[in-house]
Amino acid sequence: AQKITQTQPGMFVQEKEAVTLDCTYDTSDPSYGLFWYKQPSSGEMIFLIYQGSYDQQNATEGRYSLNFQKARKSANLVISASQLGDSAMYFCAMREGPRGSRLTFGEGTQLTVNP
Amino acid sequence: NAGVMQNPRHLVRRRGQEARLRCSPMKGHSHVYWYRQLPEEGLKFMVYLQKENIIDESGMPKERFSAEFPKEGPSILRIQQVVRGDSAAYFCASSSLGQPSGNTIYFGEGSWLTVV
Numbered sequence: 478a479q480k481i482t483q484t485q486p487g488m489f490v491q492e493k494e495a496v497t498l499d500c501t502y503d504t505s506d507p508s509y510g511l512f513w514y515k516q517p518s519s520g521e522m523i524f525l526i527y528q529g530s531y532d533q534q535n536a537t538e539g540r541y542s543l544n545f546q547k548a549r550k551s552a553n554l555v556i557s558a559s560q561l562g563d564s565a566m567y568f569c570a571m572r573e574g575p576r577g578s579r580l581t582f583g584e585g586t587q588l589t590v591n592p
Numbered sequence: 593n594a595g596v597m598q599n600p601r602h603l604v605r606r607r608g609q610e611a612r613l614r615c616s617p618m619k620g621h622s623h624v625y626w627y628r629q630l631p632e633e634g635l636k637f638m639v640y641l642q643k644e645n646i647i648d649e650s651g652m653p654k655e656r657f658s659a660e661f662p663k664e665g666p667s668i669l670r671i672q673q674v675v676r677g678d679s680a681a682y683f684c685a686s687s688s689l690g691q692p693s694g695n696t697i698y699f700g701e702g703s704w705l706t707v708v
Contacts, residue, residue: 582634
């Protein structure tokens with residue numbers, strides 16, 4: 478079974494609009510962490526936002542927010558006021574367990590922001 | 593990303609040659625992770641190392657691949673007798689903790705291996 482599922486291979490959004498990138502996860506461990514990374518065409522992995530399983534509030538970082546719905550096991554990334562520079566591949570990832578050290582990544586969503 | 597240094601950024605090898613990829617973690621970080629990204633895919637965990645120790649190598653192919661993180665110097669991912677299927681981007685990440693959370697894990701810019 479997939480640990481991390483990103484069901485949208487590609488998404489399009491108009492500049493200045495908001496977009497939601499979906500991510501669902503599968504774990505039986507009560508302690509886990511969820512990450513979102515951006516990978517532009519240049520290839521580097523850029524950390525965007527993190528949500529811990531015990532965090533009471535949804536994480537926010539500037540224009541990025543994480544819609545964390547624990548019961549549904551979803552951790553969708555919301556980008557507000559999209560910019561052309563947001564065009565990139567976006568990956569959701571999970572770290573499992575209190576001693577978990579490695580990240581499991583989804584297959585990614587290619588976001589294109591149109592002018 | 594700042595601080596995790598990977599080199600070379602791009603490497604071309606002929607089939608059968610050896611590839612060596614280096615990773616210097618962020619200053620103060622003692623935990624290093626290697627991930628592989630095949631074309632059009634997400635990153636896949638390969639190995640987790642601390643200084644002079646391999647903690648988890650469950651993602652490493654059983655043959656031809658090895659990794660080390662010596663007491664002094666960078667972590668090295670070595671691929672012997674490369675084949676075309678080894679062509680991928682190899683990412684190194686480091687953290688100060690064995691349980692990365694938030695922005696405590698940092699990725700390098702990746703090393704792109706092309707096998708011809």
